[in-house]
Amino acid sequence: xxxxxxxxxxxxxxxxxxxxxxxxxxxxxxxxxxxxxxxxxxxxxxxxxxxxxxxxxxxxxxxxxxxxxxxxxxxxxxxxxxxxxxxxxxxxxxxxxxxxxxxxxxxxxxxxxxxxxxxxxxxxxxxxxxxxxxxxxxxxxxxxxxxxxxxxxxxxxxxxxxxxxxxxxxxxxxxxxxxxxxxxxxxxxxxxxxxxxxxxxxxxxxxxxxxxxxxxxxxxxxxxxxxxxxxxxxxxxxxxxxxxxxxxxxxxxxxxxxxxxxxxxxxxxxxxxxxxxxxxxxxxxxxxxxxxxxxxxxxxxxxxxxxxxxxxxxxxxxxxxxxxxxxxxxxxxxxxxxxxxxxxx
Numbered sequence: 001x002x003x004x005x006x007x008x009x010x011x012x013x014x015x016x017x018x019x020x021x022x023x024x025x026x027x028x029x030x031x032x033x034x035x036x037x038x039x040x041x042x043x044x045x046x047x048x049x050x051x052x053x054x055x056x057x058x059x060x061x062x063x064x065x066x067x068x069x070x071x072x073x074x075x076x077x078x079x080x081x082x083x084x085x086x087x088x089x090x091x092x093x094x095x096x097x098x099x100x101x102x103x104x105x106x107x108x109x110x111x112x113x114x115x116x117x118x119x120x121x122x123x124x125x126x127x128x129x130x131x132x133x134x135x136x137x138x139x140x141x142x143x144x145x146x147x148x149x150x151x152x153x154x155x156x157x158x159x160x161x162x163x164x165x166x167x168x169x170x171x172x173x174x175x176x177x178x179x180x181x182x183x184x185x186x187x188x189x190x191x192x193x194x195x196x197x198x199x200x201x202x203x204x205x206x207x208x209x210x211x212x213x214x215x216x217x218x219x220x221x222x223x224x225x226x227x228x229x230x231x232x233x234x235x236x237x238x239x240x241x242x243x244x245x246x247x248x249x250x251x252x253x254x255x256x257x258x259x260x261x262x263x264x265x266x267x268x269x270x271x272x273x274x275x276x277x278x279x280x281x282x283x284x285x286x287x288x289x290x291x292x293x294x295x296x297x298x299x300x301x302x303x304x305x306x307x308x309x310x311x312x313x314x315x316x317x318x319x320x321x322x323x324x325x326x327x328x329x330x331x332x333x334x335x336x337x338x339x340x341x342x343x344x345x
Contacts, residue, residue: 039072048230049286052286056283095275098167101164125284153219171315200217209227224251227291255275
């Protein structure tokens with residue numbers, strides 16, 4: 001026994017030293033490398049945009065400060081992404097396509113309630129709108145929102161409950177009725193008929209695009225204006241046509257710093273600089289080249305041929321604002337749930 005005891009003690013002491021050595025890695029203060037690394041949690045169809053924004057910002061930051069920066073991305077359905085951040089995904093910034101998601105972060109104390117005032121344009125560096133993508137020749141002769149409600153027309157949109165693309169598509173259809181002087185009851189009737197024509201609700205904008213383009217399901221895809229050229233480039237020009245409805249929604253894309261995370265990681269200055277960069281002429285050019293509507297008037301004018309001439313309405317102007325929309329339409333038991341419960345599949 002006396003010969004074994006020292007060996008056990010040495011092993012125990014070694015394990016204790018290893019455990020102590022690991023403690024700073026697990027619970028210590030932010031490392032220097034953390035302060036030069038950002039995670040941008042974003043929505044599904046902004047992948048290509050930030051593939052171009054990120055190296056441009058990295059070069060800008062290096063020229064300004066001499067520091068290299070690492071920029072990581074996470075993409076998915078917008079509301080799912082926000083749920084991940086609330087669940088612990090350490091996003092330094094979020095770049096979303098609907099204000100309700102950022103409001104949800106504010107409600108959880110991850111960003112201030114006045115996040116819209118931190119940056120210009122209600123913290124939205126660009127916007128888009130919802131258009132229709134149909135198959136070559138437009139065999140179903142789809143021209144406006146009412147056509148999506150016709151019997152025999154198959155409509156592809158992502159799930160409005162969890163995606164910004166789907167939510168904007170739903171609200172664009174609803175608001176199109178109100179914008180032409182129709183009633184709330186008439187708007188609900190139109191949206192009900194459209195949703196009854198939806199064969200599958202994907203969990204993100206990219207999933208809906210795949211369903212339409214690769215799986216060959218549906219007569220029309222409701223998608224952001226920014227996606228139309230991208231889809232053509234990816235799946236071949238001439239296979240699809242863009243249809244511009246008479247009226248549609250302005251889809252603003254808000255951004256925010258996740259204060260709780262940047263305070264922990266020491267990245268507040270870098271995170272603000274990253275989002276500020278989105279309003280620079282350089283970034284606005286990249287935004288326009290990706291068919292998002294830039295805020296810079298001169299940049300918009302240079303790229304105006306990219307954007308449909310269409311009457312746009314905002315959520316605030318036509319639908320009472322995001323707080324009302326969230327409560328009325330997308331809260332549990334709201335209009336969307338009521339409509340889906342009444343649709344017989």
